[in-house]
Amino acid sequence: MDGVRLLRLGKRLTELGREMIIDPASAHLTPGEIAVIADVYRHPATSAREIQVRTGFAQSHVSVSIARLRERGLLDAAADPQDGRRTLLSASEVARRAIREHVARPAGPVIAKAVPDPERARRVTELLDELAVLLLP
Template identity: 65%
Template sequence: MWRMDGVRLLRLGKRLTELGRDVVADPSSGTLTPGEIAVIADVFKHPGSSVQDIRARTGFVQSHVSTSVQRLRERGLLRATPDPADGRRTLLELTDRARRAVRERATRPAEQAVSAALPDPAQARRVVELLDELAEHLLP
């Protein structure tokens, strides 16, 4: 019997996103806004991007991207260099500190976040097993 529909799938995706953020968040380093996290993720995947490039890929308005970039630069997480092809633009990349933090946080196991969401340890283990199986099937 199939019970999964589009709305339920979207709700599940949102909940999994929340759990994923719990895993990769680092409260000790200060809170990043969802927009700042999206900018960091984009620059991690696309080093040497301009604000306009990030805007196009994330769908955020330019002012939001510019504000996020400025805050991240002030916090030492992004570095800007002049674009050699167009001196009016700056190209962005993660600092070494930010790159190390992203890699460390991205490899944290999810078991703790799942266990916090589910009071039954056996159920939490089963959910992690199912998530691993789903990842094998759905992720490239």
């Protein structure tokens, strides 16, 4: 496998992963908003600046995404107990529940849709499980 094929494979796997975790109800979220809420989910009680550093997004983009997510009730905000001027963000209970439900879904149906032959879809699932064991920490 060369680098270009590896990048193409990574992109395709990302597309399949997004299809699994993004349902029609969340389709109104932009990819940037999804990245912000995913970051906050992994790093609760975090600041906008910390989100900006981890995601690499411009501060203005992070701020707009945070405002939209707060309006939708997907992010909770609280004053930093150590520095009252700072706001700390966490995923709301509604967002955490939705994320847990979507992440826990099996990949089989998405893979079967991408690879219509049932035997090949089963093999793809096996290979992905093996790659996950070998490549993920």
